[in-house]
Amino acid sequence: MNIWIFNHYAIAPGASGGTRHYDLARELVKHNYNVTIFASSFTHQERKERYIPEKHLRWKEEQYNGVRFVWIKTPAYKKNDWRRVANMLSYTIHAYLLGKKRKEKPDLIIGTLMHPLAALVGCLLAKKFNCTFYFEERDLWPQTLIDLGKVSERNPVVWMLRQLELFLYRNARRIIVLFDKADKYVAQQGIDTEKVLYLPNGADLQRYEQQALLSADLERLFASLENKLIVTYTGAHGIANHLDPVLDAAGILKDRNHHIHFLMIGDGPEKQRLVERARKEKLTNITFIPPVKKEEVPEILLRSDVGLISMQDAEIYKWGFSLNKMYDYMAAKLPIVLLCQLPETPIETSGAGLKVSNPQEMAQALQWLAINQTALHQMGEKGRFYVESNHSWEKLAHRFINVIEEDLSYGGCDRLAVAPVQVGATKEGRKLNI
Template sequence: MPRKWVTMNIWIFNHYAKAPGSSGGSRHYDLAKYLKKNGHNVTIFAASFHHQQKEEMLDEKESYRVEDYDGVQFVWIKTLSYYNNGLKRAMNMVNYFTNSLKVYKLIDETPNIVIGSLVHPLAAYLGYHVAKNKNCLFYFEERDLWPQTLIDLGKFSKKNPAVMILDKLELFLYKRAQRIIVLFDKAPDYVKSRGIKENKILYLPNGIDLERFANTMDNAPQDIEDLYAEIENKFIVVYVGSHGIPNHLDPIVDTAKLLLNNENVHFVFIGTGSEKERLQNRSQQEGINNITFTSPISKDYIPYVLEKSSLGIISMKDSPLYKWGFSMNKLYDYMAAGLPVILHYNGPFNVIEQSRGINKVINSDEAATTIEHISEGNYDYPIMSQGSRDYVEKYHSWERLAEYLEKVMFEDLKVK
């Protein structure tokens, strides 16, 4: 049967998946949107408790809810609420696993392929269990290299009992998956080092929905509109994302401090996280008044914000974690908006060799100098802007990534 007449039913188990309009990553919704456009049905099983916003979306008596978002079906699984990374969060993970085991049986559909996404191991194993019971193909999506990440960060040794259990689970899922999806460019090398054949590995990085940037909203939340109206004549350096320890935002604050005498440059931090209050207090105590901190916004408004900004900025801690590469949504958002990017990072990064829009700096002095030069026109801004946009169109468009995944799935299902 010709491929264009074949409809696949694809189920994705991702504890932390987000619907459109939410803050946070939207990897699976964006992927599903384009698979749906190609004629396929996608159902995403996600927790009802929003990890970033710490909000519960189901009523007290609901055990699950099915909702449709422009043809993409979400099954919201009732889970325990939590407000930090303690015991209740662990219980929330177990909740998702045990409750999903009951709910998936109530969905009147037979999947062709089930994807179990490892944000935590139970969700990935859940995908395997469902695929086995539904007698369909299983894809293991390893978004973080567990337990290797814990070892690389120096948190655990290879002989730690928890690491040894995770190690066995990882290999178990590798061997039973039809495909192993990885997000980092060098992650295939890690998977191969575990004795897995290369033809099982599928590199599918994070992407960007370019349609969202082609249809920029005319307005945004009032506080954002007021802020940008106030600083519209300045060179605006924007950071959009989490404000946590891994985001390493102090070097950006240091950069802003070095530019205090340049009244033309202003920094905007959009988001929330465990470090936000400390960063705000630090800025206030040190008189760093060229930074404005604002609340997180819906992903729908990010193109509006970036269109009114001049430069995107990211800071990354030097860590062995990144030896396998990385795939950051905020970077692709910046580039899709045609923003040049300052990347504060002292490690290798292949994208720099492929894009003319990224400036890698190794310290805050270099970052401040580069920002000043760009703001004064000493760099060819149009070329940098076009370099950013060209790169994401070629390598990170969700439309293209969905077509690639569809092609692989057809091959695995032996659809000609």
């Protein structure tokens, strides 16, 4: 069975960023599926050309552990301006043309919304090949942009995005969502929730079963932090990541507890401002680190003591959340300190850490953990049990395969009237829980 995945920002091993589709595809390959991921050769996290250094090439095909990647050369950009828009349009056009010219016929196409045009390419090609189309809505566009204050609901672009979202909903055999309550969001758009497939993010647990060496700089850093409580954040440094409260907590602790140190790993549009703020406030208990390879993340977390998450008080989170970093922390048995305003989160239900509502509480929680090694250990074990039970890619892929087999046994995207397998009742209808 041939599966095509269109994800503009997908990455392969050795790069920095999320590996959701590679991890899923690698498990599918183990079950004799052929998986091809169409992605840009210019990496969004690193803001550089990684996969096609040759100037004369416009695309390249490579294979990683049985997973095929079709890399598409797109223009470079440094920030969210017209150059990034040009990058999106370039990917959209060339991904469609390359898919159209391929000799093999896909059985299933997954179009993922990191931006909506990639999902549209998947939908159009599914129609051309008369195959099944799954629409994966990674973020609830355009609602996420509205709730995070990036655009006004009256913006004409929002209206266009709404229409595109509805088009993709209506033409998909399945609507894949990452948030556990997102089926209610889909229902609000007038779409039957029988289409909804809940497939959250997960963790590759095997990456956390062995120790590894880090770069010389990281080895020196960890050696300098021996006997300190290492509090680590991994991921993007953007407005949505709400990292100022972390610096607030560091400011509270810098003179109060010299045995707590923060590591901030990653990049993003807010990073330089945060680095400058830390310098001005003389926050010597915080170290900013550039993006690292995905393969280095497990070892960094295994050498840390606490994982950190800070979330905006935004309406969008009422539909739930599925953060890669949360499952990575759990896989490494790191207790989590989560700053958010949500009434209930997996941190409380699993017992994997502490939820706080402001920087003062964050500082207090870290001080408490610094002197309670038993609590650190117990929370870490509970988090590991939770991710093993609910978010290992091996289990997620197995359940996903069951859905694919059920859907494709009915034919293709011309059979949308056939009722899908139903698991997990909701008030609006039924959704599949993976």
